[in-house]
Amino acid sequence: VTEGRPVLLSDVERREALSALPGWIEADDGRTIRKRYTFKAFDGAFGFMTRVALAAERLDHHPEWSNVYNRVDVSLSTHSAGGITALDIRLAKKMESVAREIEG
């Protein structure tokens, strides 16, 4: 799914993908998906960000995110496509698995 130009998901595809991503919500008229992750302390939050940063480089697809101590707010979109593509879903799934491992 990362070969070639990323293609916008249809409304149905996007909602189906989101239904498998607990806590993720649509924003910006379906052009962005977001989640707030909360960890025990800063090291959990920044450990999460570090592993996700490596995945983002590998995918060449990067989140918009902010961090305040133990909290990370993430927002994903594929700007070149004007909304959500398979790249966003892949990165969101990676975030879910990293967060699960950190939270233990």
Added chain:
Amino acid sequence: VTEGRPVLLSDVERREALSALPGWIEADDGRTIRKRYTFKAFDGAFGFMTRVALAAERLDHHPEWSNVYNRVDVSLSTHSAGGITALDIRLAKKMESVAREIEG
């Protein structure tokens, strides 16, 4: 300066400290200082964040920050003191030196 409870800087002390921190501005009625750092690409921005994260843990004093690709927006305040203390100035100075090294 990190021993004991951090003490609010006076207006004069804060402005003197800021004058040695190019690009840093006051916000929130002098209770916060901010800067936007811009790097060549994501790896510069996240490399900066990683080194600053280690410094923040060492100081037990953490920034509020957000990242979009090559950009990092940082905001510092000592919430327990209700404004800017020597801790914020130390962390800001560390950010300056890390950014200088990354930008080379």
